[in-house]
Amino acid sequence: MSLRLEAYEIAKDSAVMVALDCEVAPGEVLSIMGPSGCGKSTLLAALIGALPPAFRATGRVFLDGHEITHLPTHARRLGILFQDDILFPHLSVGANLGFGLPSKVPDRKERIAEALHEAGLEGMEARDPSTLSGGQRARVALMRTLLAEPRALLLDEPFSRLDADRRAQMRHFVFERARSRGLPVVLVTHDREDAEAAGGRILSVRGAPL
Amino acid sequence: MARAGLWAALALLSALPLAGLAGVIAPSFGYLPALGGERLSLAPWQALWDWPGLGEAVRLSFVTGLLATAISLSLTLLIVAAWQGTRSFLWVTRALAPLLALPHAAAAFGLAFLIAPSGWIARAISPWATGWERPPDLLILNDPWGLSLVAGLVLKEVPFLLLMTLAALPQSDSRRGQMVARALGYGRVMGWMKAVAPRVYAQIRLPVYAVLAYSMSVVDVALILGPTRPPTLAVQILDWMSHPDLQMRFQAAAGACLQLLLVLGALAFWRLGEGLVARWGAGWAAGGARGVGADRLLRPLGASGALAIGLAVGLGLAGLLLWSFAGLWRFPALLPDVWSLRNWTGQAGDLGRIGATTAWIALGATLIALGLSIAMLQAGGGRWGMRLIYLPLIVPQIAFLPGLASLALILGIDGTAWAVMAVHLVFVLPYVLLSLADPWRAWDARAGLSAASLGARPWRVLWAVRLPMLTRALCVAFAVGFATSVAQYLPTLLIGAGRVSTVTTEAVALAASSNRRLIGVWAVVQMALPMVVFAAALALPALLFRHRQGKQIG
Structure with missing residues (x-):
């Protein structure tokens, strides 16, 4: 590539x-x-x-x-990351990641859990993005971008x-x-x-x- | 799809008013084949000219309209100038915002119940201060000068202009302008008027024109509070329109054309005034007077104006509520002697049936308006679109609705709920769009870019990101649209042709009667319906997003 x-x-x-x-x-x-x-x-x-x-x-x-x-x-x-994380405030952390993951991908839950694990945020699927720290939000934003392949x-x-x-x-x-x-x-x-x-x-x- | 919606909305906003105008201009020259008018003539204008009340009715329209607009605008600017940026200001704006959902007619009834010779104010000061043992024989309501009409209009127009001003403040760089003026030693009010007001006015000009056109030609408020012999021109036109002799419609059409000309004349007059004030104001601002001392007088004046409006509306509505539950209520007792549910139980059947009709029409018109607004905004809206929405707000209802009523009659769709809903849409759409446009533009476009770069197509960006993030604004726009529909009097009356009634037509129809208990019941329902929807609209996003604290959900 x-x-x-x-x-x-x-x-x-x-x-x-x-x-x-x-x-x-x-x-x-x-x-x-x-x-x-x-x-x-x-x-x-x-x-x-x-x-x-x-x-x-x-x-x-x-x-x-x-x-x-x-x-x-x-x-x-093309994946893009801005100065601000631009996580969608109406969606949970997991749903934000799900938004990035193409819909045809199977085993969505596992893929989202893996991504959170990779970002050091295990088990945070249900969290409200606004309750995360700035660094955590930035990592979620990156993982969301990467999940979109x-x-x-x-x-x-x-x-x-x-x-x-x-x-x-x-x-x-x-x-x-x-x-x-x-x-x-x-x-x-x-x-x-x-x-x-x-x-x-x-x-x-x-x-x-x- | 969005383009199609944009065109549909623009067609609706321009075609119906223009068709309506055509539908009064032709009959005003005697042409309306459906009623046997097949030859052009000046007879309708001659009949209008021969009506003895014409001069007085025209004068009333002009004076009450200009007075109500001037007072509302001055008071609004004064409140903002004197209190912007303070804690009380936040409180005032929060208290006045819900008044937008209050139908004009309910506010007018409330005021009438307050200031009538047998109203609460007279009761509160009798007999100890006045010696009145029975209601005095004073013509306070329906006074021949139209002063109570002006007061009723000001009650509703100040909250409207205040909200429009609040929306204009960020685009006028008001905070920094005010800070610079203050730093240069200006008093609050003087600094704001000289440094900020010109920019703010440029932003709220169209809403002010809408207030002027509305105040000059309003029918429902004038039926409740306005003079009767003669009434304002708008009320007289309605009188001719609803005359059993259909030939009077030609005269009504001529009156409607005259009303349009009057409004255009008043707008031109106002525009001229703007120029003069601007020229004088430039010199005034350059004069350098700091006006620090003026704050001591003007700040309390602004505050008492806001307070008076809040109290008049609040006490007025309380009065309506009390009358609806009153049995015997002697003068000058402050509270009813006997309480009763009979006023309500006696009307229960009608209330349910007519309330349901009202709600269905409002629901339909508002949902369509929301769809069209989203399409318009999604398609970019365009300068044209955002200006065109003022067309149905500035062309007086009484000038084009008679024409639409004639068209509906010819097409055979008058008196159907669908036709009423379609006409409501013309007035609901502008308010829904106005309410939605600012949050729509304020939305962080990078959220859309993020979604698109993740592979979301434009429709998915709209459905899954933009609309959910704008839930609160959508709910508020829905409530505003619903309230607008419920409050429509003239469109319902003229297009409904007496066969479709809503709580508003029922309530206003009672105005001429002196049955305060019945008026109380219907006016309470008329005010409660939009208020309940408003409360629900504020509660719904809080409920949907109770697990989300993100401040960006607008």
Whole structure:
């Protein structure tokens, strides 16, 4: 599995903000760094097919050699994690995970229990997400994304809301799972520490190595 | 699907009012083949012109409408300016919000029972202060100047404008504007009026126009509190519409056209006033007067205005309840001498039957309105849609409903519950949409992106994520829609053609009688029905999500 951006550009009012031409190999983490407002989050929104109307994107995106540039969001199979966990507040922890798991998958209960086990949250299926700690919620959000069997992972500063200890743990937790599943990862961040901990290439939004 | 819903809603919102207008314009020039009018003529306008009460009725419409709107708007802005950001403000807004569900007619009856010569206020100060041993012969209700009509309108319009203002505050950056003004040494009220009010007004302009159009042309409140000889133009039009001589309908149509012109004229007049106030206000704000001392007067004034409205409505409703259980009740006793259930038991059959009709019509209209609103919002709504919903609120009911009634007559669907429900929908839809639009937009769109990136198709995102997260807002919108339907008087009367009655038409029909016990019973039911639904709407999400504390469930 690999994610390839071919002459990918995002412009606003004909001013180019993002210009990338790169390939992310399976298990590799590509970090995109830049100050806030440079277009990092817009890039991820464009990749999942939710570009705000004020922007225009050109170029093509390939996942495993298939073009996904014009597919609707739900058909792209790109997992995304935001700064906030965005667990659905009306669903229990287990139901949130079930939402991610494709409906054709058998043994749903076992799969959800395994995912919770992997996240160190055994037996928390029935819990209300709002009763979990920030770190626990972040792990549930990651497991929900992984259960959907994405073919690449996009990270929109997912560690910035966590305190220093949790942050290192969570980074490790996320990158390890992405590597073991062979997922290409694109991380956008304004934090050099996050980018360096990812251990991959670091580029600016214009494609310059940092 | 969502597109189809959007178009259906837009068609409904524009086609019915426009068809109704066409249905009064043609007969006003004598053309209505169904009633034998096959040649164009000016006779209906001539007949309208020859009616001796015309000048006075037109003046009443104008003056009561403008007065009620000006007082309601000033009081609303004063309450917000004086108290925004304080604990009392939260309390006031919470206390006034449920008044939105209260039908105009019930509030008007409550006020009538309070201020009538034999009402609670007169009883409370008699005989020790007034010497009255029997109700004084004063014309307080139905006063020829329309003052009690204005008071009745203000009671209901202030809560409406207050809620609209609250919704506009976040978009007007009011908190920071007020903070800057305060830091520059301005008093609360002065700072708010100069720094925040212009932006807030720009946001609530359409609701204010709706209040003006409504106040000028209201029928049910005017039947209860308004002058009688002559009545306001709107009431007179209804009188002609329900005249046994069907030829009077031509005159009624001319009156309806005149009412529309009057409302348009008043709106233009108001718009002109806006310009003048804006020009004067710019100089006023640049003048730099801090008005710190004014707070001492204006803050209590705003508070007493809010309190007076709360008390008038609260005591009025209590009075209705008491009368419905009263046997003998002599003047000036504060409480009935004899309590009785007879008022209720005597009406039990009618109450059940008509109450059920009312509830079915409201339920149907509201569910359809909810479906259409969701489709409209899902399809993006569009600027057009959000403006068009004000069309049925600004074009006066009395101006286009007579036309729709004629059309219903020609099509042979008048007097059916379905036709009544369809017409209710025209008025229910705007309120449901208004109530749902803000929470809908405030919803965190990333939840939808998360769901879509997990593979959920747009329909699943809507059903499984967005709607459940908006349960509370959906319930409130349902309650608002239900209350709107229950409160409809004119649409029910004109399209129902006397064969479909609801608790509101029954209650208002009693207005001319002096049977306070019966009025009490029907007005209590009229107010209780939407209130019960409102309470249920607040309780339902709490019950459904009792195991969820997430604050994002809006």
